[in-house]
Every structure is written in C-alpha cells, then in structure tokens.
Amino acid sequence: VNQTVSNSIAARWWYWARENLFNSWLNTILSIICIVIISNAVWGIFSWAILNGIWEAKDRRECFAILGKDEAGNPIHGACWAGVREWFNNIIYGRYVKDEQWRVNLGISILIVWMIPLWVPNLKRKFLIGFGAIGLYPFLASYLFLGGERSWFVSFMVSLAIITFCYNTVDWLGVKAFRVSLADSLRWKMVNRIFAEKQHTFAVMGLFAIIAVILAFLIQDWILVDVSWVRMGGFHLTLVISGFAMTVGLPCGIILALGRRSRLPIIKAFSVTFIEVFRSVPLITILFMATAM
Template sequence: VNQTVSNSIIARWWNWARENLFNSWVNTILSIICILIIYNVVWGIFSWAILNGIWEAKDRRECFAILGKDEAGNPIHGACWAGVREWFNNIIYGRYVKAEQWRVNLGILILIVWLAPLWIPDLKRKVLIGFGAIGLYPFLGGYLFLGGERSWFMSFMVALAIIVFCYNTVDWVGAKAFRVSLADSLRWKIVNRIFAEKQHTYALMSFFATVAVILAFLIQDWILVDVNWVRLGGFHLTLVISGFAMVVGLPSGIILALGRRSRLPIIKAFSVTFIEVFRSVPLITILFMATAM
C-alpha cells in the first residue's frame, strides 16, 4: 500500500513538472538552467555552512588556519561557527546585564503568548486583544527591560497589563482547549445578574480597573534592578525598534494620508511637508553615500 501511494505521488509530481516545466523546448531549457543554478547555490551554501564549517576554534585566525588551502593554493571558504557561538549572547542581548537577561526572555515570551490568539482562526475579540497589546504591553515590557523605581501611574499600568494578559491567556486557552470562554462566563454568570445589558462594557472596565488598583498596591514593593538603556542592543533591540516602528508607523501613516486630503490648509500643508521630507530622507542618504564613496 505504501509503495502504491508513493508511486502515485511521484506520478503526480512528474505529470505536474511535464505540464508546467517541460511542456516546450524553451521551458525545458529554462527549467534545466534554473535547476542547475538552484543546485549550485544550495550546494555552495551547504558546503560553506556544514561541510567546511568550523565549530571549535579560539578566534577567526584559527578558523582560517584549520580551513587551509586547496590543491591549487586557493583558500578554502567555510563558516566560522565558533565565533558565532562565542558571540551569540551579544548578538541576541547586546550588552544587557547577563544576570537580568531572564527579563528579556520573559518579556518576549509574554508578547508571543499575548499575540498568539491573533493567528488562531474562529477566535473572538481579536481586535480587542490587538489593541490591548498595543496599549498595555509597552508598559509591562518597558518595565521588564529597564526596571528601576516606578511612579503610581506606572505601577497601575503594569498591574493592568498583567491582569489583561492573564485574562486574555486564560480566555483563549479555555476557549480552544475546553470550549469555555472566560469572558462569556464573566458576562453571563456575574455581570448579567448585577448590571443591565448596556452597562456590561463599563462594568468589565471598572472590574479590571479595580483589580489593577489592588494589584498595584501589592506589587508596589516589587522593584526590578535598574538597567541603563544604553545596554540595550543586539537582536532584542532590533525587535523593540521594529515593533515600535510598526505600532506607531501604521496609524501615523493613515492619519497623515487623511490629513493630506484635508480641506484645512494648515493640516494639509503639515501632512504634505512631513510626508515629502521623510520620504526623501532615504534618497538623500543614497545620493550622499554615492557621492562620498
């Protein structure tokens, strides 16, 4: 049975290739050329990364010494994975304090779990989950990454972010694993008995705010070690900057695009000027580098 299934799969693939890749002499020649190019690229990468890769070495010079030269006297090229292993911590965390790197891991894990429901089909309240992450995660993530003393407002926002994160996580895990939604349970079993239907949203918001105030009191003495922002770096800093740029850039772009179509001269002039100036910055950089280099 397995041999029959494998033969049918091979036959389907061969028929597809014959109909799409080798259906004329021009396509046959182009397909063979592309296959040779792909083979050479893949084999070159595999040879450089795996076959000739160096995993144990003290420095880059020792990598070159181990690789040596071929029979023609040309240097053999290969990946120096020993250097990557040595600098892996700096690549990921930059100069972040090693004893506090668990905070970076925890912050990224919280963000992944918080945004996971957005990729789950047939799950309700995705818009609220997304806006909750955009509005609240920066406070929780920012405090995890930087630490230090907190104001009352910061304590409240961190507590609110923790509550909303836990609520969302329990809600979507329960909805997918046990077919029981925490949000629906709160709404139907508790809120409906106390408040009118029009007051449900305000009741839930008041509930979250009240619990956040209580939690803010409880975590007031929970203070993380202060980490100077200049120690942020590596892949972690890249994620922070790219996330901030996406969160701020999309709504800003929409607002500026609408402002450019505004009938008010001041708003239109500001939007057009802002867009044209910042749109020309990459071109100016390219022209400058082309002239200087």
C-alpha cells in the same frame, strides 16, 4: 500500499512539472538553467556552512588557519561557527546583564502568548486584544527590560497589562480547549447579577480598573534591578526597535494617508511634504549619518 502512494505522489509531481516547467521548449531551457543555478547555490551554501564549517576555534584567525588553502593556493572559505557560538549571548542580548536576561525572555514570551489569540478562529474582540498589545504591553515590557523605581501611574499600567494578559490567555485557551469563552462565562455570571445588560461594558471596565489598582498596590514593593538602556543590544534591541517602529508607523501612516486626501490645504500640504521627504530620504540613512558623524 506505501509503494502505490509514493508512485501516485511522484506522478502528481511529474505532471505538475510537465505542465508548469517543461510545457514548451523555452520554459524547458529556462527551467534547466534555474535548476542548475539553484543547485549550485544550495551546494555552495552547504559546503560553506557544513562541510567547511569550523566548530572549534579560539578566534577568527584560528578559523582561517584551520581552513587553510586549496591546491591552487586560494583560501578555502567556510563558516566560523566557533565565533558564533562564543558570541551567541552577545548576538541575542547585547551587553544586557547576564543575571537579568530572564526578563528579556519573559517579556518576549508574554508578547508571543499575547498575540496568539489573533490567529485563533472563532474568538471575539480581536481588535481589543491588538489594541491592548499596543497600548498596555509597552508599559510592562519597558519595566521588565529597564526596571528601577516606578511611579504609581506606571505601576497601574503594568498591573492593567498583567490583568489584560491573564484575561486574554484564559479566554483563548477556553475557546481552544472547550470551545467556550471561560472569561466571558465568568464575566457575565458575575456582572449579570448586579448590573443591567447595557451597563455590562462599563462594569467590566470598572472591575478591571479596581483589580488593577489593588494589584498595583500589592506589587508596589516589587522592584526590578535597574538596567541602563545603553546595555540593550543585539537581536533583543532589533526586536524592540522594529516593534516600536511598526506599532507607531502603521497608525501614523494611515493618518498621513488620510491627511493627504484632506480638503484642508494645511493638513494636505503637511501630509504630502512629510510623506515625500521621508520617502526620498529614508530615516535609516539619517540615523546612519548621525552615527557616523
């Protein structure tokens, strides 16, 4: 049976290749050239990363010394994985305090779990989930990453983010496990007894606000160690910057695109000027020159 299945799979692959890669003499030549190029590239990467890779070394010079030279006297190229392993923590976290790196892990894990419902089918209010991630998560993440003293407003927003995160998690887990929104069931059972149907949304919003105030009062004494923003770096900082850029850039881009089609001359001129200037002079170039100078 296994041999029959493997033969049928091979036959399908051969039929696909014959119909798409070798269906004419020109496609056959191009396909062979591409196969040779890809094979050489894959073998080169495999040789550089695995066969010639150095896993034990004190520094980069020792990596070069271990690699040595070939018979023609040319230096042998290989990956220095010893340096990557030694500096892996700095690559991921930069100079972030080692004892506080759990906060970075927790913040990124919360974001991943927060965004999972957007890919869960048959789940309602995905727009609100995304809006909560954009409007509330930054307060929670910024406090986790930076810590220190916080105002009542920040405490309230952090509490609201925690409540929203728990609500969303219970909701999508219920839909995934039982095909029933547990959050909706609890919400309507609690609200239906007190408020009319038209007042459900305001009642739930008020309930969230009350719980957030209570939670903010309870966590007021929960203060994380202050970590200066200059210690942020590595892959963590890349995620923060890219997340902020996408979160702010998408709505700003939509607003500017709408402004470019506006009939008001001032709004249209501003939108067109802003779009063309930042398209011709990318912001990354400005940041690079500012750093270099």
